[in-house]
Amino acid sequence: MTMKATLQAAISSGQINSKQELLERAEALGLTVTRNGRDYIGLLGPDGKRFRIRFAFAGGAFPTRPECSIDTGAVPVIRSRGYWIYALTAHSRNGERKACYIGQTVNLKRRFREHLRRHRPGHASFALFEWAVREQAEVRATVLSWVDGDQSYASRFEGYWLRLAVEAGFEAPDAHNWGRLPQPENPTGQPNRWPAMEVFAASLPLLELVERGITPVELFVASRTPL
Structure with missing residues (x-):
């Protein structure tokens, strides 16, 4: 068989x-x-x-909360402060290449709309979308982590996730423009490698997210601790 x-x-x-x-x-x-x-x-x-x-699994193919086989610590609650770390990813049609953009935001819906509608050379995810056009690839979004802290604290986790992505073989177009992001000394609540299967299962097309107004739930949570 x-x-x-x-x-x-x-x-x-x-x-x-x-x-x-x-x-x-x-x-x-x-x-x-x-x-x-x-x-x-x-x-x-x-x-x-x-x-x-x-397949036609029960519950539909576009859950707003990803099904995860691991305990990530994430819970579907209203977040009143802090930052989300998210990934925009694209895979070439032959599956041999992949690229990503890692970002942070306090407002996921607004930020996803900006990525979809505001493409300025040299800014944010422009280079990723150019990569996706060349590869005829779909851009998908995943909310990686919720960081309980200020922007400086969140930037450390943004840098951490970018490092995991690059180590996992993702291209990061224009990432050199942002300089070397700081890293948390203790990446509390985060995986020690890119969680490929969890990210892929939780990812949704960016266009679908924006058009349907979906706010995905994060995969991991980083509680504020001294660095």
């Missing part, structure tokens, strides 16, 4: 009941996720063959 048939059979039999479980099974089989659609994912096998797995 092919890997595609194996995964589709597991979905049909109820062995796989969510996109998160599907992504985890794909990772265990050594497959690389190349596409993340509304009702399908694209996969690349160790033999270089590509295929798609389709």
Whole structure:
């Protein structure tokens, strides 16, 4: 039985009941996720063959709170202060290249609208969108972490997540323009490597987020502690 048939059979039999479980099974089989659609994912096998797995899991394909198999500490509460750290990501159509923009904001909806509608050369995510156009790639957004603190404190976690992304193989177009961001001495509540499967499962198309007014829930929480 092919890997595609194996995964589709597991979905049909109820062995796989969510996109998160599907992504985890794909990772265990050594497959690389190349596409993340509304009702399908694209996969690349160790033999270089590509295929798609389709599904119709209960609860819909666009949850506003990502399903995570790990305890990240994030809870769906109203945030009255602090900053969100978020990622805009894009993957090439052949799955061989990926790029990202890491940012921070106090207002996710407004910031996502700005990214989508205000493209100025040399500013913010302009270079990422140029990269996505060249690669014919979709730009997706994920809220990585909530940081309980001021902008200076949040900048340390922005720098931390940018480092994790680069270490995971992401290109960061124009990141050199921002200089070397500081790093937290103790990245409390954060992963020690880029959580690829969790980020991919939680990501949503930026256009979809803006048009539907969705505010995703963060994957991780950084409580304020002395640095």
